Amino acid sequence: MTKDDQGGTAGGLSRRGLVKVLGATGIAGALAGCGGRRAASDNGGGGGGGDGSTDTALTFAQWAVPQDSQYNPWNSKNFAEPRRMLWDRFMRYNIAEQKFYPYAISDWTFDDDSATLTVRDGLSWHDGTPVSATDVVNQLKLDMYTGGSLQQYVDDIAEAVTKRDEKTVEIALNQKLNEQILLSYLQPKRLIAKDSVYGEYVKRADEAGGEEARSKVISELQTTAITDPVGNGPFKFEDADSQRTLLTKYEDHPDAGNINFPKMEYLYMPTNQKRWNALINDRTDGSATLFMPANKLKQLPEHTHVGLIPRHWGLGLVFNFRNEHLAKPEVRKALAYVIDRKSVAKNSGAGTDSKLPVKYPSGLTGQFSGAIEDRWLKGVADTFEKYQPDPAKATELLESAGYAKEGGTWKDGSGAALQLDISAPAGFTDWVAGAKTVTSQLSSFGIKSQLNAQDTSTYWGKVYTNHEFTIGLQGWADYDNSYPYFHFDFLFNSTDANDYWKVPERFEVPPLSDPSGEPRSVTPGELVTTLTESSGEAALKQIQELAWITNQTLPVLPLQEKLAQTFLTSDDWNVPPADSEKIQLYWPTEWLPRTGDWTAKQG
Amino acid sequence: MSYLLRRTGQAVFTVFAVVSLSFGIVRLLPGGPADYLRAQLIQQGGGLTQEQINQRIAAQTNIATDEPLYVQYVDYVWDVLHLDFGTSIWYNEPVTAVLGPALPWTVFLMASALFVQFVIGVSLGAFMAYREGSRFDTGATAVSLVSNSIPFYVIGLLFIAFLGYRFDLFPTGGRYASSVPVGPNLDFVLSVLYHGALPILSLVVASFGGWALTMRGNSIRVLGEDYLRVARLRGLPERRIALRYVGRNAILPMYTGLLISIGFMFGGSVILEQIFAYPGVGYYLIQAIGQRDYPVMMGAFMIIAVAVTIGVFVADLTYGYVDPRAKGGENSESY
Numbered sequence: 001m002t003k004d005d006q007g008g009t010a011g012g013l014s015r016r017g018l019v020k021v022l023g024a025t026g027i028a029g030a031l032a033g034c035g036g037r038r039a040a041s042d043n044g045g046g047g048g049g050g051d052g053s054t055d056t057a058l059t060f061a062q063w064a065v066p067q068d069s070q071y072n073p074w075n076s077k078n079f080a081e082p083r084r085m086l087w088d089r090f091m092r093y094n095i096a097e098q099k100f101y102p103y104a105i106s107d108w109t110f111d112d113d114s115a116t117l118t119v120r121d122g123l124s125w126h127d128g129t130p131v132s133a134t135d136v137v138n139q140l141k142l143d144m145y146t147g148g149s150l151q152q153y154v155d156d157i158a159e160a161v162t163k164r165d166e167k168t169v170e171i172a173l174n175q176k177l178n179e180q181i182l183l184s185y186l187q188p189k190r191l192i193a194k195d196s197v198y199g200e201y202v203k204r205a206d207e208a209g210g211e212e213a214r215s216k217v218i219s220e221l222q223t224t225a226i227t228d229p230v231g232n233g234p235f236k237f238e239d240a241d242s243q244r245t246l247l248t249k250y251e252d253h254p255d256a257g258n259i260n261f262p263k264m265e266y267l268y269m270p271t272n273q274k275r276w277n278a279l280i281n282d283r284t285d286g287s288a289t290l291f292m293p294a295n296k297l298k299q300l301p302e303h304t305h306v307g308l309i310p311r312h313w314g315l316g317l318v319f320n321f322r323n324e325h326l327a328k329p330e331v332r333k334a335l336a337y338v339i340d341r342k343s344v345a346k347n348s349g350a351g352t353d354s355k356l357p358v359k360y361p362s363g364l365t366g367q368f369s370g371a372i373e374d375r376w377l378k379g380v381a382d383t384f385e386k387y388q389p390d391p392a393k394a395t396e397l398l399e400s401a402g403y404a405k406e407g408g409t410w411k412d413g414s415g416a417a418l419q420l421d422i423s424a425p426a427g428f429t430d431w432v433a434g435a436k437t438v439t440s441q442l443s444s445f446g447i448k449s450q451l452n453a454q455d456t457s458t459y460w461g462k463v464y465t466n467h468e469f470t471i472g473l474q475g476w477a478d479y480d481n482s483y484p485y486f487h488f489d490f491l492f493n494s495t496d497a498n499d500y501w502k503v504p505e506r507f508e509v510p511p512l513s514d515p516s517g518e519p520r521s522v523t524p525g526e527l528v529t530t531l532t533e534s535s536g537e538a539a540l541k542q543i544q545e546l547a548w549i550t551n552q553t554l555p556v557l558p559l560q561e562k563l564a565q566t567f568l569t570s571d572d573w574n575v576p577p578a579d580s581e582k583i584q585l586y587w588p589t590e591w592l593p594r595t596g597d598w599t600a601k602q603g
Numbered sequence: 604m605s606y607l608l609r610r611t612g613q614a615v616f617t618v619f620a621v622v623s624l625s626f627g628i629v630r631l632l633p634g635g636p637a638d639y640l641r642a643q644l645i646q647q648g649g650g651l652t653q654e655q656i657n658q659r660i661a662a663q664t665n666i667a668t669d670e671p672l673y674v675q676y677v678d679y680v681w682d683v684l685h686l687d688f689g690t691s692i693w694y695n696e697p698v699t700a701v702l703g704p705a706l707p708w709t710v711f712l713m714a715s716a717l718f719v720q721f722v723i724g725v726s727l728g729a730f731m732a733y734r735e736g737s738r739f740d741t742g743a744t745a746v747s748l749v750s751n752s753i754p755f756y757v758i759g760l761l762f763i764a765f766l767g768y769r770f771d772l773f774p775t776g777g778r779y780a781s782s783v784p785v786g787p788n789l790d791f792v793l794s795v796l797y798h799g800a801l802p803i804l805s806l807v808v809a810s811f812g813g814w815a816l817t818m819r820g821n822s823i824r825v826l827g828e829d830y831l832r833v834a835r836l837r838g839l840p841e842r843r844i845a846l847r848y849v850g851r852n853a854i855l856p857m858y859t860g861l862l863i864s865i866g867f868m869f870g871g872s873v874i875l876e877q878i879f880a881y882p883g884v885g886y887y888l889i890q891a892i893g894q895r896d897y898p899v900m901m902g903a904f905m906i907i908a909v910a911v912t913i914g915v916f917v918a919d920l921t922y923g924y925v926d927p928r929a930k931g932g933e934n935s936e937s938y
Contacts (some may be wrong), residue, residue, distance in 0.1 A: 034768045065882045065886075068694065068882075074641060076640075076644060077694075077695075078691060135932075146655075146659075147652065147655035147659075215658060218658075218662070219658075219661070219662030222659055222662045223662055223695055225694075226696065240787075241777075241778075241779075241781050241790045242777055242778045242882045243776060243777030243778065243779075243780075244777070244781035244783050246781065264783075267776075268777065268880060268882075269775060269776070269880065270880060274775070274776070274880065277764075277768045277775070278775075281768045281769075281771070283775070312914075334927070386870070455633060455634065456642065457634055457638055457639040457642040457643075457893070457895070458633045458634040458638060458642075459642070460638075460641065460642030460646060461634055461637070461639055461641040461642035462633070462638045462641075463632050463636025464645070465641060465645065465653075495651065495652050495653050495656075499653050530778075581647070
């Protein structure tokens with residue numbers, strides 16, 4: 001947002017606005033004079049200078065009150081959005097290319113039981129100290145101590161992650177690990193654990209005598225709030241008040257040369273509505289991700305571009321396997337034949353293109369790019385069941401499971417009506433809209449179904465985790481990850497699958513090579529574990545096997561894949577077009593300025 | 604004196620009753636702070652096991668929600684009596700540190716709004732009474748009725764949509780511009796007024812009509828009194844009659860209403876501050892309800908309860924001084 005119209009943006013005292021308001025009262029003249037002096041000094045003191053850069057601040061929104069925000073990532077409360085510019089991620093991942101690029105970690109090598117990471121040259125903390133291998137060790141260890149996924153691949157955290165020299169870190173793994181999986185775990189990490197701030201926790205956790213002592217240290221870490229962060233990203237923290245967090249460019253960052261604006265602002269906007277209005281009225285310059293319905297999209301100015309970024313994730317129905325009906329595969333499959341995923345996606349998308357109905361319910365993501373048919377299921381896709389709406393097949397399945405339709409309602413062997421209610425988090429309005437469509441379709445077919453939308457935290461914190469649902473709503477994949485391992489791990493080995501849905505360990509499935517053959521017993525959880533070590537053709541075979549098991553047993557019913565909306569503006573900024581592969585990142589607002597693809601237009 | 608004691612006792616009992624009721628009611632909300640945190644952790648993903656989630660919840664919720672309710676209640680009342688309002692579960696800071704800095708901003712909004720609406724209402728009402736039956740009176744009565752009938756949050760939403768976003772005349776959130784230095788300087792004061800303008804104005808627009816209609820009614824009643832005819836016959840100047848005879852007597856019955864409003868406006872701040880993203884007590888109360896942050900909720904409820912009680916208490920005790928005819932509550936005469 002340019003300095004000239006900052007009054008509107010930062011919630012700041014807009015001279016123009018104030019003069020307009022007060023003009024009629026006759027005191028405008030005096031104020032204009034006063035404001036004029038202030039504006040003049042602002043311009044003089046801004047970052048203009050002789051370097052050709054313009055006096056602009058890139059403006060985004062943040063959820064929490066800036067002065068209440070804190071920057072300890074292991075304290076899950078109010079870890080505010082400016083984190084995206086304050087710290088660098090380990091690597092950059094382009095979703096379209098499915099490629100990892102170096103960033104804070106400039107080089108990496110993997111062998112069968114270890115990984116070596118090298119810190120980027122010239123990267124320094126905002127207090128001037130160089131970023132070292134010790135900081136990376138701290139980051140990896142604290143992530144593991146607090147439950148990070150990599151901990152399952154090392155034996156002893158204290159011993160497994162070591163500094164080899166000032167710039168190199170080694171991780172000793174306890175098994176061979178697929179490179180794609182290891183990179184996916186490493187890439188999104190932000191390098192935050194500066195030794196002078198977090199080193200003490202790492203040392204104490206390493207040296208803790210037992211689990212209890214270590215837990216105490218970690219609890220202490222998780223309750224510590226840091227309000228004055230020292231980052232290593234291209235912008236450093238200046239201050240935060242009730243309305244705005246201000247960051248200024250860190251000239252010593254290796255990518256500072258790609259950035260031609262001196263400031264960034266994060267404005268306090270606690271609701272979606274405020275963020276929509278801010279984009280419509282040019283008060284923010286973009287948004288990493290935000291769901292905006294069609295009626296609001298229409299109001300956006302022409303220079304605001306909406307890109308779509310696949311989340312490799314989306315709304316699914318999860319089943320409570322303790323329910324006697326849902327424990328039967330015939331019932332789950334019958335539901336899949338009753339539900340029209342196209343209309344669910346349409347209603348849940350609220351007129352946007354952000355929801356795609358799942359074509360192959362198989363646990364695989366990437367339908368938007370054709371990756372499922374062209375890559376993961378190449379040659380076998382036709383074998384897979386698409387579960388297109390087919391009441392006759394649903395009827396056949398339910399009858400084979402001992403249900404009968406009487407008076408328009410399906411009843412079980414004891415004559416009780418088949419009732420399958422759906423519980424939903426009320427705050428997830430797009431999901432609720434989709435679920436309403438589902439209950440209506442089930443009811444029309446004769447399966448009694450009601451929607452119970454609960455307060456969002458009650459749903460997630462109680463109903464879902466205490467398995468007080470019959471059918472629940474949950475993402476059916478591991479979001480932000482494109483490699484299928486993560487999705488199958490979520491469906492068969494995760495806390496959600498084991499503790500909340502109670503997915504059985506074994507399923508009876510015919511072989512993929514002979515779909516009409518004799519069913520055999522399979523343990524998908526074990527197959528997923530094997531997949532961690534596989535690569536190449538062997539991995540592809542295992543992925544197809546797991547996709548087949550998912551397709552035939554439906555531990556969850558995937559309904560749609562989500563494309564996240566991302567917002568960029570081109571009135572004051574040079575940004576890539578919305579359909580460019582350059583924006584296929586989590587998230588463009590964070591990466592494009594770093595790579596020189598989001599620059600201020602010269603004034 | 605016994606009246607003062609009795610009245611003080613009533614006020615203390617009222618606050619105590621509100622605290623006790625709120626204590627029970629907030630715990631009847633479905634879910635608790637642990638559920639909220641659990642929900643946050645599950646939505647963040649990251650593959651935490653149930654054990655790890657439980658460990659983190661235990662570390663981050665400092666309230667002993669497992670203890671029997673009566674034990675928690677007795678502990679809480681005991682702490683409040685020692686002016687310890689507990690520690691926020693979400694911010695992990697004393698409740699006073701969370702709500703204390705927010706309180707002056709809410710008081711500023713509410714006091715300014717009340718002052719402006721009262722002044723406008725009283726002045727308008729007096730004029731309407733003097734011009735009773737005129738076109739001005741009819742028009743102003745209609746405007747006042749409309750003003751009194753529209754809830755302030757509807758006006759607030761309209762203001763923010765049009766004056767904030769559409770015409771870009773006012774800021775749409777915050778207490779003051781981030782660019783001005785905080786302190787006793789003109790820029791800061793103007794910025795605070797500028798940011799408070801829409802919230803204050805929405806309260807004023809929604810309430811001045813009520814004051815105006817009351818003032819009009821009171822003034823018309825006073826204008827019909829015999830002593831006014833006597834005053835006119837004595838040849839007193841009209842200005843003196845208007846201000847000393849009519850104005851004073853008409854305004855007196857509104858004194859109690861004004862003081863009670865001070866308390867009730869704190870309740871209104873909850874919605875107002877949310878609409879205008881204005882971090883005051885109401886904002887933190889809404890956040891605390893979402894997060895099931897019991898201590899902060901209790902603290903905010905207590906502020907509202909104490910403000911209403913003090914308003915009524917002061918009105919009761921001082922009315923006798925403002926209007927000597929009432930001579931205080933001891934005479935059991937009400938006005």
